[in-house]
Amino acid sequence: MHSYLTAGLPGTGGTIKESPEDFLVEELPLYPPCGEGEHTYALIEKRGITTLEAIRRLARALKVPEREVGYAGMKDSRGVTRQTVSLPRVAPEELRALELSGVVVLSAVRHRNKLRLGHLAGNRFRIRIRGVVPEALPRAEAVLAVLARRGVPNRFGEQRYGVQGNSHLIGRAMLAGDWRTAVDLLIGDPARVEGEGWRGAIEAYRRGAIEESLHLFPGHCRTEREVLQRLVKRPGDFERAFQAVHPRLRKLYLSACQSHLFDRVVTERLDSLDTVMAGDLACKHENGACFLVEDAAVEAPRAARFEISPTGPLFGCRMTQAGGEEGERERALLAAAGLTPASFDLPGGLRMEGERRPLRVPIGGARAEVDAGGLLLEFSLPKGSYATAVLREIMKSE
Structure with a gap:
């Protein structure tokens, strides 16, 4: 079974993240700060450190308890990230005057409430791939055209499976x-x-x-x-x-298991990623709500307009399973792993309720160019989706 949506198109090869500047991520906020209130929203640029480490350094410098610092998304340490954090009872000018290792405050504006996890629209990426083949630009553009039309396979990918991949x-x-x-x-x-x-x-x-x-x-x-x-x-x-x-690590292992099973469903559904079938639980992209597809022909135009997409399982003890053939496929996948929905009902704060996740997501403002450093890509994705899913289709270096 091929594992690329664009299996018929050749890849660019190459490598990423040779220097932090090769991988720039910018959060797209859900709303701008309003200019008044007891919290200050700081747009920070961090390099070479995780979101939690950036928060630790800010909290220490400003004498604010770490748990009171709000953030919308977790970003890893590789590359340069621009993201917003909120701090209570700190004046914007105090933030702007900060000088910290690995963290630069780009702007600071007051707002009424703490920033919550998930309060972002998505992320914009600017990524340089070095050492690509000579015909990289037309190859990348051909792949991006398919992804714009059919969607990006919404994989978690290898980064979810740890240093040893297990x-x-x-x-x-x-x-x-x-x-x-x-x-x-x-x-x-x-x-x-x-x-x-x-x-x-x-x-x-x-x-x-x-x-x-x-x-x-x-x-x-x-x-x-x-x-x-x-x-x-x-x-x-x-x-x-x-x-x-x-x-926290135990929870990470459990969610890696969920992610792996979901990625398998994505691979199995690549040929019909942009099509809804009877029994599918489809997701409305505007608000994330799910509904059961009863008549695939009636819903087909909405899928073609990218209003809705089929979802796959992040298995858990309370997750709604699909119906029809898709439901059978999900049950068979879980059984082959030696698990049942009840397996996820763990004690000690480790219970996994499960949820549905769209099998594809839209890519926004995608463009590619070639310069002396290699192939430069720009695109945006909704929150919770990974740039590696796009890079995998473009580079095909597995």
Whole structure:
């Protein structure tokens, strides 16, 4: 099964993120700040650090508790990001005067309420791909034309699966209550890591030499070390050992499992990504509301106008499943993973309710040009969608 929407078109090859300036992300706000109120909305530019680290530095400098700083979206550390954060009881001029490492305040305006997660329209990207083939520009433009017409496959992609590419498998083992497998996967595969000590630590674990493994694990592998410390004290108690993993990380593994299953549905539906079928739960792009498609022919024109799109499952214990053939496909996918909707009803704040996610999203203002540095792309995507889904279709470097 081909895994590109534009499988018939050749890619540009190349590499991204050679320098932070090669990857610029700009948040598109849902609304502008109104100019009055007890919060100040600061447009910041950060480079080489995560959103949480930028917030930490701002909070420390302004003596504001971190949890009181609002933000609309999480951005990773690679590249340059422009995004808005809100701070209570801080004057705009105080923010504008700040000088911080890795964070520049571009503007500061008052507003009445704290900025909430998800309060953004989307993101605009400016990405340079270096080392592309000579005919990169016409190739990129041909792919972008298809994506503009049919939509961008709304994949999460590889960045969701962690350094060793197995976060989703850890999540699946957690959902199945298979704690030994969860620990084995967490400790990892010696072939997937760098450094002799780290590889040796994993090999020792696989031999059952837990204390030797703990001794060899590098200091930065804090989670692995804490899990092994519990195993040294209570050999064989894998469930208790896994409890040493931070709840935020456990939640991440579970959502990686959801993401992986969703990506599989996207791949299976590539040929009909822009078509709704009877039984589909379709999403209205203007407000995100979902409805059951009863008559595919009646809804076809709306899908053609990009008003609606079919959705796929982010599985959970309360998610509505599709009907018809699509529903059968979803149930079969979940069963093949050894899971049921009830598997997601976990205790201890880890319950995953599930939701629907559109299988495709519109791409806005897409353009490409070639300069001395390579191929320069500009486009925007709705919130929650990833630039890597576009780059994958254009570069085809897998």
